[in-house]
Amino acid sequence: MKDDLTRRWFLKATAFAGASLGLGSSAITRFLSPATAFAADNPDLVAVTGTDPFATAMAAVERIGGMKRFVPAESKVAINANTSFKLPGSNVEPAVLLAILKMCQDAGASEVWLVKPGKAGYWERSPRSTEFAEVLEGTKKSEQDFKVVEIPEGVALKEAHVDRHVLECDVYLNVSVVKDHTGTRFTGALKNAMGACPHNPTNSFCHFGSEPPDRSKFYANVEHLSQCIADLNLIRRPDLCLIDATAYLATNGPAGPGELRRSNTVVAGIDPVAIDAYATRFVDLKPADVRMIAMAEQHGIGQANPKQLRIVEEA
Amino acid sequence: MNGHRMPEVDFLSVVQIQDSARRAKWTQRRQPSAEDGVHSAQMMRRAVIMSGVGAAVALVLAGCGDPGSPDGAITDLAPAAGEMTGWEPRGGAQIFEGEELFELINGGAEIYHEFGFERALSSDYSNGANGLVALEIFEMEDADAAYGVYAIKSGTTGEAIELGDEAVLEAYYLNLRKDRFVVTLTAMDTSEDTLRGLEAIAAEVSEKIPGGSRPPAVVSEMTMGDQMPERLFYVRGGLALVSAAPFAAGLGPMMAEGAAARFDDRTEVMLRYPDPAIAGQRFDLIIAELDGRADLDLVEKVDGESARLEGADGSALRLSLTGDSIWLVQEHGATGGGP
Numbered sequence: 001m002k003d004d005l006t007r008r009w010f011l012k013a014t015a016f017a018g019a020s021l022g023l024g025s026s027a028i029t030r031f032l033s034p035a036t037a038f039a040a041d042n043p044d045l046v047a048v049t050g051t052d053p054f055a056t057a058m059a060a061v062e063r064i065g066g067m068k069r070f071v072p073a074e075s076k077v078a079i080n081a082n083t084s085f086k087l088p089g090s091n092v093e094p095a096v097l098l099a100i101l102k103m104c105q106d107a108g109a110s111e112v113w114l115v116k117p118g119k120a121g122y123w124e125r126s127p128r129s130t131e132f133a134e135v136l137e138g139t140k141k142s143e144q145d146f147k148v149v150e151i152p153e154g155v156a157l158k159e160a161h162v163d164r165h166v167l168e169c170d171v172y173l174n175v176s177v178v179k180d181h182t183g184t185r186f187t188g189a190l191k192n193a194m195g196a197c198p199h200n201p202t203n204s205f206c207h208f209g210s211e212p213p214d215r216s217k218f219y220a221n222v223e224h225l226s227q228c229i230a231d232l233n234l235i236r237r238p239d240l241c242l243i244d245a246t247a248y249l250a251t252n253g254p255a256g257p258g259e260l261r262r263s264n265t266v267v268a269g270i271d272p273v274a275i276d277a278y279a280t281r282f283v284d285l286k287p288a289d290v291r292m293i294a295m296a297e298q299h300g301i302g303q304a305n306p307k308q309l310r311i312v313e314e315a
Numbered sequence: 316m317n318g319h320r321m322p323e324v325d326f327l328s329v330v331q332i333q334d335s336a337r338r339a340k341w342t343q344r345r346q347p348s349a350e351d352g353v354h355s356a357q358m359m360r361r362a363v364i365m366s367g368v369g370a371a372v373a374l375v376l377a378g379c380g381d382p383g384s385p386d387g388a389i390t391d392l393a394p395a396a397g398e399m400t401g402w403e404p405r406g407g408a409q410i411f412e413g414e415e416l417f418e419l420i421n422g423g424a425e426i427y428h429e430f431g432f433e434r435a436l437s438s439d440y441s442n443g444a445n446g447l448v449a450l451e452i453f454e455m456e457d458a459d460a461a462y463g464v465y466a467i468k469s470g471t472t473g474e475a476i477e478l479g480d481e482a483v484l485e486a487y488y489l490n491l492r493k494d495r496f497v498v499t500l501t502a503m504d505t506s507e508d509t510l511r512g513l514e515a516i517a518a519e520v521s522e523k524i525p526g527g528s529r530p531p532a533v534v535s536e537m538t539m540g541d542q543m544p545e546r547l548f549y550v551r552g553g554l555a556l557v558s559a560a561p562f563a564a565g566l567g568p569m570m571a572e573g574a575a576a577r578f579d580d581r582t583e584v585m586l587r588y589p590d591p592a593i594a595g596q597r598f599d600l601i602i603a604e605l606d607g608r609a610d611l612d613l614v615e616k617v618d619g620e621s622a623r624l625e626g627a628d629g630s631a632l633r634l635s636l637t638g639d640s641i642w643l644v645q646e647h648g649a650t651g652g653g654p
Contacts, residue, residue, distance in 0.1 A: 084421050087449065087501050182426050182558055199417050207425055222557055222564055251470055255423025257488035257501040
């Protein structure tokens with residue numbers, strides 16, 4: 001990676017409110033785990049651009065403090081990565097996810113679980129998969145065992161079925177691909193929370209607005225879906241979020257095919273609201289265009305104002 | 316899931332029943348025009364030609380006493396082994412019925428269901444080397460539903476090609492619609508050989524789908540002016556509405572159907588309701604909802620007729636009520652203001 005990158009660092013915003021950085025309010029502090037309590041000199045959000053997705057992902061995590069900052073030795077890690085789709089630009093690039101798995105294992109994690117089983121043929125799309133076959137062999141796949149969790153502060157979603165590994169792990173990583181979405185217009189870290197839930201009943205409730213699903217309300221209310229996503233993110237805040245913007249759908253998301261855009265960038269951050277707000281630029285949107293961002297901010301999950309964050313961009 | 320088969324039904328009868336039901340619900344909607352559906356001026360011309368061709372084919376088939384429909388399985392529409400020179404199906408076809416569509420395109424299935432989804436087929440084709448093409452055939456409730464999905468999936472950057480009722484070839488994928496089917500082919504790489512294979516498979520599938528269709532009548536109504544829109548949409552629910560015209564998000568309740576047209580300087584939306592009384596009720600509610608938005612202010616209103624709202628960015632939004640329909644015109648302001 002170091003060969004791929006020029007070493008220009010930009011401090012985009014220095015309105016750095018000490019260790020608070022959007023984490024100072026009591027509403028947010030409750031989400032903090034030991035893994036996310038970080039040193040004040042680390043940036044809140046890092047965006048690294050490079051030609052090799054594997055190396056770019058490694059560099060992004062390194063710049064935000066290294067995986068050991070988030071993954072203590074002998075910890076159990078659950079990774080919710082968007083691997084559910086088939087067409088180009090609709091999934092996290094396999095090489096990006098491989099890099100994350102490797103970093104977790106190298107950090108000394110006792111168990112690394114993938115919450116999503118992954119679409120058939122997913123790993124075969126990266127030639128790196130052969131190179132890192134041992135990493136894949138050392139990664140466990142969730143049995144898709146979902147636990148019911150109440151969300152007392154949820155506005156639209158009062159309970160959800162969530163993969164047990166997300167609830168039981170020591171460290172939770174949210175790994176999404178940025179892309180267009182037919183309903184919410186944008187998908188990133190916040191929307192990816194649905195990846196830890198089953199289609200029925202949780203996700204169908206988010207989509208349809210009732211349980212059992214009311215066919216007449218199919219996505220009729222994007223507000224409802226956005227609110228459900230914000231509510232869902234109350235359950236467990238990720239310790240680290242990564243957004244893959246190496247190759248992604250700028251139109252016709254989430255499934256594609258659509259305009260395949262290549263920004264060759266991986267974004268890393270500890271705040272799912274902030275990282276989504278930042279990533280809206282990849283699909284030509286502003287944070288205010290995406291309702292779930294404001295709703296999640298309202299919940300105190302994070303904050304969308306980039307001026308309150310220390311952002312590092314490296315190309 | 317392999318092995319799901321389409322019921323053995325007479326296609327035209329089904330369409331007629333569905334059309335009758337729709338007509339009963341939304342009376343006097345259909346006003347077919349030869350100047351239907353397009354996504355650009357160039358594509359408009361293409362669509363008019365193809366609509367005519369499609370209609371003519373349908374008429375010829377009907378005249379021959381052929382139901383003009385696949386009364387076999389959707390799997391009959393996918394090229395079988397040995398049918399294509401240089402390209403063979405790989406791994407077998409999968410069929411997805413109803414909510415199983417979420418297994419094929421989890422997170423992307425909703426728009427199909429909103430329009431009325433029946434079943435889909437997914438199959439990969441290989442050239443024996445590294446070339447791989449993914450074929451997806453979506454069988455919709457009716458031809459209007461197929462138009463609606465196709466219009467949202469198709470962008471403005473592709474090249475219109477003569478396949479089906481309409482088809483657009485993009486950098487690495489192709490969308491086509493024919494009758495009540497939407498077909499999407501995606502090249503998993505962009506080599507010339509794979510792209511040629513993609514087009515050949517598309518042509519084969521199109522050939523296998525009988526019939527043809529025109530764009531929905533409400534869409535035709537959007538193209539009656541002198542200026543051709545850049546994009547046209549058919550709408551049956553909130554998801555299509557927000558895709559077609561983001562400013563109209565949440566304005567869809569109680570509508571029977573609708574259409575949207577994007578022009579360079581404005582976006583027009585027409586929402587049609589089951590009857591004028593409902594349209595009248597919704598007219599007032601929509602004005603109130605828009606006025607409640609932080610970025611819009613109501614500056615003019617004539618009860619039961621029209622209203623005008625203005626945005627801080629210089630954009631304007633005009634509404635008018637005509638019988639069972641509400642028209643919204645968003646004039647793009649100096650800062651864009653558009654979708």
